[in-house]
Amino acid sequence: MVVLPLSAFHSVTRDDTYRGFLIPKGTTVIANAWAMLHDPKEYPEPTCFRPERYLKDGKLNPTVHSPNTLAFGFGWRICPxxxxxxxxxxxxxxxxxxxxxxxxxxxxxxxxxxxxxxxxxxxxxxxxxxxxxxxxxxxxxxxxxxxxx
Ligand code: HEM
Structure with missing residues (x-):
């Protein structure tokens, strides 16, 4: 379960581009943390409670992203x-x-x-x-x- 499914909303303070797309100043940007944390390619059968998905040979599997990298937001304004x-x-x-x-x-x-x-x-x-x-x-x-x- 994701506590803040759409993370926090942010407003772009100046024109920006991402992968060729213009994001004009003033645009509200919403990060869909829920979708990222339920990506079946990263977390197969994402709604199943399966803590062992993070383990390999009894240790943390470094190839599976920790939810901490997404659930607390991103960049400058990441949750302190x-x-x-x-x-x-x-x-x-x-x-x-x-x-x-x-x-x-x-x-x-x-x-x-x-x-x-x-x-x-x-x-x-x-x-x-x-x-x-x-x-x-x-x-x-x-x-x-x-x-x-
Ligand atoms: C499970 C618990 C928590 C979750 C899931 C969570 C998640 C988040 C998220 C997603 C943001 C927005 C980050 C962004 O703008 O990209 C945020 C911001 C923030 N969080 Fe948390 N948080 C949690 C607990 C806490 C706690 C315990 C504190 C304080 C002791 C805290 C203080 C803050 C503050 C001050 C901000 C605003 C930061 C800023 O805008 O610069 N959070 N949090």
Missing amino acids: GRHLASASLFMTIASILHTFDIHQIPNEDGKAFDPFSSVVTGLISTPDRVPCKLIPRSDDRKQLIDTSI
């Missing part, structure tokens, strides 16, 4: 909070996985819930709801959770 955001997300996700078992809550018809079906699209994209149950993995982990809040 990107390192803080990535580190915070890593710590949050690692802490949740360390302490909780995550169980899906199926739909009313008993089928597995598809998180993509609840994504709210707009300038900012986010899942509307993710029905799941978080259960502490053990008594030790429960104590860890209790002491950290």
Whole structure:
């Protein structure tokens, strides 16, 4: 999922050319980060949750572009909070996985819930709801959770 699917809009401050195309001063340029991050040539079956797509022989595969090169914008105005955001997300996700078992809550018809079906699209994209149950993995982990809040 791409948090800012169309990145941030930019306005061209003087006439520019790109691959022979004139981009006149004042043009609004919108970068389609969603399309780039769902390019099936780069990320086959892009909507499948498949973290191992970034790995080869147990290591990061350098031939697959990291989403970080697109999700935080580009050039001079690239997001200055990107390192803080990535580190915070890593710590949050690692802490949740360390302490909780995550169980899906199926739909009313008993089928597995598809998180993509609840994504709210707009300038900012986010899942509307993710029905799941978080259960502490053990008594030790429960104590860890209790002491950290
Ligand atoms: C997952 C979290 C985040 C995402 C996906 C994100 C994404 C973005 C994107 C796409 C832009 C536009 C870049 C461009 O104009 O090309 C941006 C700009 C910006 N971001 Fe973030 N961001 C995140 C977190 C943060 C955090 C944690 C901070 C601050 C601590 C932050 C501060 C800013 C600022 C100040 C700008 C404007 C930069 C400028 O216009 O020069 N962002 N962000």
